[in-house]
Amino acid sequence: MEIEENPTESSAKPKPFALHGNERLFAFSDGVFAITITLLVLEIKIPEIPKELVATKLLSELSHLFPFIISHLVSFLVLGIFWVAHHNMFAHVKRHNHILLWLNILFLMCVASIPFPTGLLGTYPDQQISVIIYSGVLGITGLVLSLMWWYVATYRLVDDETDPEFVRFVYRHVLKAPIFYFSAILASFLSLPLAKLILACVTIFYIIPNTSVHKHYKKLDQRFNQ
């Protein structure tokens, strides 16, 4: 596109013609998110029932699927949270470099891993190891996201206008997730239901913003409204 947009200006200013900005980073990331989130739902398989039993068994087989469906829909929301976070964070990132590319790939590796612990928790919900692996993977994903923001803020890849207060807010906001998740691991040694309650709370916390967060989301929305 850049090739064609201002062809007459090309001689005037030594503008790097072929350069793409962050779009490919976005396209690649959005692709990984879209595939992971979609395949998560596609994991829910239709029960196979012998022909003569279909009429009597189908309903009960479907109701057996219910906990599996719930765990996958919750993970859909968790992936949604990470996508929204990535989306909001990169609205402030004006450029990238080799290291940011690789931090992003590391983050996407975590994202693409989420279906595994999700399936584990959906299949073996009563095992502590399922809760530990699930919380661990999500916690590490959150840590890598925080690391990315730290890198971006420290090496001035953010938009110069970004408010330093906002930078600190994002830190605090993003770091809450791994803290929650790692405390869910600790809680799992005391009580599995308590650990699961923490997992549910993190999800709700990030989807329904509380008052302190609200102010910053407002500001972010205003950016998109300019």
Place this chain on the structure above:
Amino acid sequence: MEIEENPTESSAKPKPFALHGNERLFAFSDGVFAITITLLVLEIKIPEIPKELVATKLLSELSHLFPFIISHLVSFLVLGIFWVAHHNMFAHVKRHNHILLWLNILFLMCVASIPFPTGLLGTYPDQQISVIIYSGVLGITGLVLSLMWWYVATYRLVDDETDPEFVRFVYRHVLKAPIFYFSAILASFLSLPLAKLILACVTIFYIIPNTSVHKHYKKLDQRFNQ
């Protein structure tokens, strides 16, 4: 891209450099649609036949696949309808905020769920529960789409030039789908073939626009023709 496009202007005007508009929302949504719609077709599996029976059995095995193929192609069209609706709707949405992002994720969750009831209806076409779940998921998808339009229109995220009459038309047009689908659920208690007839009619209704709809599509096309 915005980074590079007008680098000289950066000091003149405090333009948010790193900001992406609706593109990531589009990229993510188009990704989920593309994966769901493609995997729907890929669900059609090649029959496995022992080597010595291939010559005699292959044709009949393939003809057994026929109803399964039909139900998947119909769902391909249904997903096509929802994509076209999303495409047309967002041609009028000039910005987004936290809540619209999440309504969209909710909508995509419904979209990604469609292969499950499709497979169910394709595998157990004679069970009322299949028809109910199929119509239910599609009905809810339509409801969430209507909710999105309501939110976008109410909170002025639409393009200011959008004709109020057009806004009302989209409401009425989009809301017809859930009404149809929920009446298919009611019909399924009377007669399964009737319920399926309703399902077929909704699909045709949205693909082949009738006269009242035509006028609005014309206008939409003109937007794209400017």
Place this chain on the structure above:
Amino acid sequence: MEIEENPTESSAKPKPFALHGNERLFAFSDGVFAITITLLVLEIKIPEIPKELVATKLLSELSHLFPFIISHLVSFLVLGIFWVAHHNMFAHVKRHNHILLWLNILFLMCVASIPFPTGLLGTYPDQQISVIIYSGVLGITGLVLSLMWWYVATYRLVDDETDPEFVRFVYRHVLKAPIFYFSAILASFLSLPLAKLILACVTIFYIIPNTSVHKHYKKLDQRFNQ
């Protein structure tokens, strides 16, 4: 993007702010192509061999996979041809409307169907029915592509500068594929190897452009070089 690009111009000219052009059509199409073409290759499964036999059996099991791998790589090239054709064709399409959206969805339905006949031909290469279904699906895909070009050219959705001679060339060029494929179906009644030879020839014909085609590709390349 359009939101941000020229924010100062917004009051001056009643420009439809939220409008996206053909990008979503491209994003959706490229997504379907990317998924179909990738999953085609991912269909090639690792042979499962009992532990004690791995050393002796692995090589021979892998060599059994060879015809299956070949048929999938050929289909990869065929999907490549259709993507290149879509890419080149839409370089001349300046706008779209409801009907073009649906013709494109129909085309993508054909594209997403290609792995099925490919797997069929790879699994049962000696059955006439495999050759017929494979040629039939590819032939219909080519027909729908021709239909799209006819629609686009007839209803003036092409770029006004497009040379009428070029329009006619694309017709002839694109229509050759279904003619070839349907003649492969006829040939399959005489001889399967002959039919397969025709299939191989179409693929080579479209990848390695001959002299008459070359001139037009040159012109197309020049467009991209401006």
Place this chain on the structure above:
Amino acid sequence: MEIEENPTESSAKPKPFALHGNERLFAFSDGVFAITITLLVLEIKIPEIPKELVATKLLSELSHLFPFIISHLVSFLVLGIFWVAHHNMFAHVKRHNHILLWLNILFLMCVASIPFPTGLLGTYPDQQISVIIYSGVLGITGLVLSLMWWYVATYRLVDDETDPEFVRFVYRHVLKAPIFYFSAILASFLSLPLAKLILACVTIFYIIPNTSVHKHYKKLDQRFNQ
């Protein structure tokens, strides 16, 4: 987009309206990469354990998965390397033509093939044939990438400002991969662990840039920082 961006200029200058530049090539490539890299991770399946044995067996079954997980995460990084290489290379490619499109499709065919040898190596890590096929596919992928750069540099599709020294550096840098991979094949005849050590070294070499490479990455980053 180009349709709408400068509608008033259309009469003044015979600009090809409908033309897209490299974006579709990028969208298609990023899609193939995103799907391949995501599905690689999704290959890691949850162990199926009978209900009564879950408590005692789950942990040991998960630990058995460990080598499989490692080989898939390494391939994730390898695909990341190729994506970063494609991303950096095409930052200098200002246009494309028929042949570049096809070289890119050939490259994507190699990329999409990587999960197969990865699974092979993960499933049968002690077989020489696994190491040979794995190194072979990655080596060919690197060769095709080098071929693409050679083509692009020779036929002047690169940005005119691209430093000839940089062009030569990319050659040398990209060609190192196939040389490493093919020497891993040779090494596999002497010692499998040695071959695997080479495979590990290539990966680290490309992710953590050494001093000589660093200078060029710096320059590339500066391009993105302009």
